[in-house]
Amino acid sequence: xxTSARRSLLGTIALVGVAALALSGCTATAxxxxxxxxxxxxxxxxxxxxRDAYFFTxxxxxxxxxxxxxxxGGEDAAELGHLxxxxxTAEGDPDKMVDLVGTAIATKPSLIxxxxxxxxxxxxxxxxxxxxxxxxxxxxxxxxxxxxxxVSGFVGxxxxxxxxxxxxxxxxxVDLKEGDKVMFPAEEPEQDYAIKRGGGVQDALDSVGATGExxxxxxxxxxxxxxxxxxxxxxxxxxxxxxxxxxxHRNVVAAMEAxxxxxxxxxxxxxxxxIQGIKDGKILATAxxxxxxxxxQSVMQGILSIDFGLxxxxxxxxxxxxxxxxxxxxxxxxxLQGVRY
Numbered sequence: 637x638x639t640s641a642r643r644s645l646l647g648t649i650a651l652v653g654v655a656a657l658a659l660s661g662c663t664a665t666a667x668x669x670x671x672x673x674x675x676x677x678x679x680x681x682x683x684x685x686x687r688d689a690y691f692f693t694x695x696x697x698x699x700x701x702x703x704x705x706x707x708x709g710g711e712d713a714a715e716l717g718h719l720x721x722x723x724x725t726a727e728g729d730p731d732k733m734v735d736l737v738g739t740a741i742a743t744k745p746s747l748i749x750x751x752x753x754x755x756x757x758x759x760x761x762x763x764x765x766x767x768x769x770x771x772x773x774x775x776x777x778x779x780x781x782x783x784x785x786x787v788s789g790f791v792g793x794x795x796x797x798x799x800x801x802x803x804x805x806x807x808x809x810v811d812l813k814e815g816d817k818v819m820f821p822a823e824e825p826e827q828d829y830a831i832k833r834g835g836g837v838q839d840a841l842d843s844v845g846a847t848g849e850x851x852x853x854x855x856x857x858x859x860x861x862x863x864x865x866x867x868x869x870x871x872x873x874x875x876x877x878x879x880x881x882x883x884x885h886r887n888v889v890a891a892m893e894a895x896x897x898x899x900x901x902x903x904x905x906x907x908x909x910x911i912q913g914i915k916d917g918k919i920l921a922t923a924x925x926x927x928x929x930x931x932x933q934s935v936m937q938g939i940l941s942i943d944f945g946l947x948x949x950x951x952x953x954x955x956x957x958x959x960x961x962x963x964x965x966x967x968x969x970x971x972l973q974g975v976r977y
Contacts (some may be wrong), residue, residue, distance in 0.1 A: 640910065645731070660739045675782065675943075681718040689714065689747035690740040691935070692733060693725045694776075695855045701907045702882040702927050706776065709931030710749060719747070727838030728823075728855045730754040737761045738943035741768050747938040748772045748929075753827050755780035762786050771941055771955070772876035773948050775934040776927075777828050788941065789948025791933045793925035795829050798904070798954050799836020802923050805958055806876055806902045807840055809920050814845030816875040821864055821884035825850040830880045833904060837878050846875070853884045863885040866894035882910075914964045921960040929953040 691714075697704040700940035707723060714721035726733035733754070737759055737968075740748060748765050752758055752774055759782040765772050766786035779787040812818070818841060830850070838848050851867050853860035860883045868874065868891060877892075879885035882905035889909065892898055901919045903910070905927075907975025913919035930953050937948040959967065 651863070665721060675718055679943055680939065681716065681943070683944065684746060686744075686746040686942070687719050688743065688745040689719045689721050689749065689935070689938060690737075690745055691721055691723045691931075692736060692740075692748070692750040694733065694753045695728050696725045697723075699857075699917045700855065701886075702905050705816065706931040709928035709933075710935045711931070712825075713932045713935035713939065717936065717943075719935065719939060721935070730757050733758060734761050737765060741765050744768070745770060746942050749934050749938065750782070751776035752779045753777050753824065755828055756782060759783035759786070764854070768932060771938060771948070773934050773938055773941075775930045776925075778950075780828075789934075789937055789950060791930045791937070791951045791953050793923075794952050795832030795956030796836040798923045798925070798956070799833040800839050800957065801836075801956060802833075802902050802904065802921075803837035803840025805921055806837070806878060807844065808902070809902065810876050810900045812841065812844050812846040812875055816844075816846040817871065817873060818848045819851060819864075819871070819874050819877045820880055821851045821853045821860070821867075821888070822876070823853055823855040823860070823883050825852050825880075833880045834878075837880075843880050848878065851884075851906035853887075855879075855881075855883050857883060859889055859890055860884050861891055864888060864891035865894040868892060871935065872876040872897055874899055876900045876902070881905065882906040882907055884965065885910050885919075889916075889918045892918075902958075911959075911964055911967060914959065914961055917961065921958040923954065923958055925954040927953075 638797045649817055671974045691710045693707060695703045696767040697707040700746035724736050741764055748770050759780060762772050762825045774787045776792050778790045822833050834848055841848060853863045864884060876899050877888055879888050885903040885905055886907040886909035888901055900923050904923045906922060906924045910919060910922050935949050940946040
């Protein structure tokens, strides 16, 4: 296993393990009422009276394995810190997210955890929460500048930095030349994560004159499969594919098979399909942004904030090691099931 990848993966487990050991005396679960003896002697898990919190996901964890690992991390932290954590999902609908957060504000929780996939569209409602005295912590996609004074912290990947890493790996594996076409499928190409990830990859491709072409797939598996299959059928001269999001990545192998195209793939995020693709040699590598850490660290920072007044920080959850055939088996070890993907 490459040292950088191993450090990234081991760091996640060490983080969770240390927290679990430190809080082993806690027995209450997320949703349990806060009592004076519910937390540790330090006051962790019990000091604040208001322990109500909302955890919003953009896509539905019930059907999207990446968002499932984010929610799992958040729920584990909430259990340790005795939060009454309510999860709600926007089902990929930007307007629904606005409505959900607005309704939550009226219940006066102490904490709101939310991504900013549709950054500017959600700025006002995030600031409404802040103005109501609610601590807002972002994860996965950072808040835009218009909401930076309303959001207390962020846990997520440095999209541009890791995009360059993916692009450099692609160039190492594939002999790309001037004018070569690389497919950039993304759920929502206009969103911050896709722009920055794709931009980082393109920075690397510029050195040889290759060009990435964006394709909107949506966050639904069937739509992603169909759109990529159609594009590949119409563009059989494509030289490589870089899925910029988890949905196109977990459907890319099936799309290539349906279109009768076989080209190198290096992408982002993990899922059972991506892991199997790496094992089968159909996907070269993927950059894991460690969704579990995004959920866990976001909620943990919220707990420390309400119990001790500690200021949430910006945390880079994406390691600089890629997952490939040399280290993919590490994800399948027993102690990682339900955490990684």
